[in-house]
Amino acid sequence: MTALGPVKFLTIHCAATPEGRHVSADQISQWDQARFGQTSYHWVIELDGSTHRTLRDDQKGAHVGGANTGNIGICYVGGVSKDNKTPKDTRTDAQKASLLTLIRTYQERYPGIVIRGHRDWPGVKKACPSFDVRQWLKQVETDHV
Ligand SMILES: [Zn+2]
Structure with missing residues (x-):
């Protein structure tokens, strides 16, 4: 497997699996290996x-x-409603x-790391990860006052 390079980005994804359906991290890695010939993400959150x-x-x-160089990927299970789309x-x-815990850990380990949703990357037309990462992080900070 290719080396990551210096860590600069952390990108959040959803698995695009239906709301409430349990899918294991192993299953997601198997899908990715079948599709891309390798595991896609660094972390999966069930x-x-x-x-x-x-x-x-x-x-x-x-x-x-x-844009995978220096880019850590986190994927959570879910991301679409029960209609599966x-x-x-x-x-x-x-x-x-x-x-949030994972994000904080990387922020501490790699000061200045840029946290993004998949859809925040240029040219991405998917809804992934189905929420606004920047807005959510801002919201979380406000709630913690
Ligand atoms: Zn994605």
């Missing part, structure tokens, strides 16, 4: 909030087309808490 490391931080992922912020409270 519905119960459990975090699963799927790549080491020195391994390059495959989660943002053409409409983008929806389906994150459970446990997933939100775990996502």
